[in-house]
Amino acid sequence: METTLHRQHENGEMNGVVWAFDGIEMGHSRSVFQALTSFAGKSEKDVVRLHFGLKGDYRFDYAQLHTSYDLVGSHHNLMYTKDFDITVHNKTLEVETFGVQYPREQFIRYTEHASDTLKRFAEQVADGKNVMLSEHWGSISPNIQQVIDQVLHCRYGGDLKRMFMLAKSIELLVLCADAYDAAAQRGEPFLKSKADKEKIIAVRDLINEKVTDPPSLSQIARSVGLNEYKLKRGFRETFQTTVFGYLAEQRLHLAHRYLLDTQKTAAEISFELGYATPQHFNNMFRKRFGQTPAAVRNNP
Numbered sequence: 001m002e003t004t005l006h007r008q009h010e011n012g013e014m015n016g017v018v019w020a021f022d023g024i025e026m027g028h029s030r031s032v033f034q035a036l037t038s039f040a041g042k043s044e045k046d047v048v049r050l051h052f053g054l055k056g057d058y059r060f061d062y063a064q065l066h067t068s069y070d071l072v073g074s075h076h077n078l079m080y081t082k083d084f085d086i087t088v089h090n091k092t093l094e095v096e097t098f099g100v101q102y103p104r105e106q107f108i109r110y111t112e113h114a115s116d117t118l119k120r121f122a123e124q125v126a127d128g129k130n131v132m133l134s135e136h137w138g139s140i141s142p143n144i145q146q147v148i149d150q151v152l153h154c155r156y157g158g159d160l161k162r163m164f165m166l167a168k169s170i171e172l173l174v175l176c177a178d179a180y181d182a183a184a185q186r187g188e189p190f191l192k193s194k195a196d197k198e199k200i201i202a203v204r205d206l207i208n209e210k211v212t213d214p215p216s217l218s219q220i221a222r223s224v225g226l227n228e229y230k231l232k233r234g235f236r237e238t239f240q241t242t243v244f245g246y247l248a249e250q251r252l253h254l255a256h257r258y259l260l261d262t263q264k265t266a267a268e269i270s271f272e273l274g275y276a277t278p279q280h281f282n283n284m285f286r287k288r289f290g291q292t293p294a295a296v297r298n299n300p
Contacts, residue, residue: 001145002019002045003018006015010037011034012031012033012035014029014031016029018272019151019165021162022083023164024169024231024239025047026165028096028097028151029094030092031094032094040085040088042083043083044083047103048078048101048104048107048125049084052074052097052099052140052144053071053073053076054140054148055205056091057073058091058092060064062085064081065130073096074180074204077132077134078135078261079133080125080129081130082128095116100169102173111275115177115178130150133177134183135234136183138176139239141240142250144226146249148172153261169274173238175213186237196226197238198225199224199234203220203226203231206220207247211251212275220243241248252288255281256285266294266297269281270282281293285294
């Protein structure tokens with residue numbers, strides 16, 4: 001079941017969509033404000049929440065955890081409290097989020113034979129404890145972002161869509177737990193300040209806006225006020241890939257979407273996305289997706 005949402009805030013509005021399937025709810029929302037403000041959220045559902053901040057900076061006060069989290073765009077975490085009372089203080093005029101809610105008992109069944117990280121978290125959930133997967137919020141990697149994009153641009157209907165959404169809700173859970181384990185192994189972070197992390201997020205947003213005509217590394221560094229060394233190392237730490245590795249991945253996924261959602265030819269797509277030749281595009285696409293652009297279009 002798919003439900004569209006609209007909520008008017010005092011200084012803005014929220015538009016979103018919620019998909020409900022197999023007891024799980026998955027949702028996406030975008031709030032646009034005319035001024036910086038605060039608003040409350042409340043729920044009595046007994047669910048485990050997987051939260052993603054896609055865009056925008058905000059702080060939220062979490063009553064049950066007696067904690068405030070000061071967050072910049074591109075973050076995720078897994079949390080459980082039986083009741084849910086938060087107050088959000090937006091620090092940018094646009095905030096975009098995505099989330100998955102798993103019923104408590106269902107989540108415990110899913111994670112019974114999962115990684116040690118998820119099993120420890122699930123044990124605390126089973127004991128009714130208020131808990132976050134990590135005090136350090138993870139960054140949204142290209143793999144996580146691509147799964148979210150697949151949900152937002154899902155072309156299936158009926159039972160196929162239900163199965164697709166269920167699979168993606170579990171995939172996101174696995175990717176986030178894996179990202180937490182990888183971050184724990186890396187140890188002390190390179191980026192120390194919130195300001196530097198905000199600059200790295202700005203780099204990602206700049207690349208996303210200019211996929212078809214990307215600036216050079218030196219231009220990116222100047223535009224966000226970082227030296228190239230800090231830019232390259234900070235970007236890899238945050239997104240687990242290089243700046244140009246991220247750009248290449250975004251190009252290919254944009255091409256994949258064009259093939260499904262437009263009538264543009266593969267040659268037109270390759271030219272628009274800046275590939276040297278259609279053959280080069282074809283080779284890179286096959287290497288990434290295991291099939292040619294023509295095969296994707298003929299068998300979506």
